[in-house]
């Protein structure tokens with residue numbers, strides 16, 4: 238199922254194509270990510286704790302074990318939509334950042350996508366993730382890109398504005 242939402246456009250047409258070289262890990266799959274293997278123009282490894290939507294041959298595992306699961310470091314890790322969908326505490330998010338840090342090459346990039354809505358916020362978005370430093374992502378010219386949703390153009394989600402999980406879907410960019 239294609240989700241015709243602005244944050245999805247940013248992910249698919251701006252963020253993923255930017256990583257055209259090196260080795261990438263993409264964590265968190267879903268019914269709407271079935272075509273993602275074809276979007277990457279470089280070597281990509283998919284990871285999810287649930288094998289349901291993983292492309293064949295992918296690794297089933299917890300992102301908090303990323304550095305153990307993949308001994309070779311990555312140039313970039315993209316984790317989208319895991320917070321509040323498995324990573325439900327601040328500690329689990331911090332463990333994720335720690336593991337991703339270890340799993341990246343020096344200067345490697347971490348893209349962290351999450352719904353910054355009241356009901357799904359796990360931690361303060363300006364929480365400093367230990368060793369990482371914010372990375373100004375060139376195509377968006379910011380280290381933190383908040384998605385905005387137009388009420389009128391997405392009527393299917395307008396039944397309760399406060400429950401729009403993707404309303405404030407945000408991408409943060411970090412560098413090791």
Ligand SMILES: C[S@@+](CC[C@H](N)C(=O)[O-])C[C@H]1O[C@@H](n2cnc3c(N)ncnc32)[C@H](O)[C@@H]1O
Pocket residue numbers: 264265266267269270284285286287298299300301316317318319322323324
């Ligand atoms: C809401 S889906 C997001 C899917 C996808 N990234 C997207 O862009 O739509 C969340 C996914 O994260 C996975 N997940 C949750 N916690 C995880 C963890 N600790 N390690 C790896 N995957 C996890 C879930 O199994 C689920 O498939």
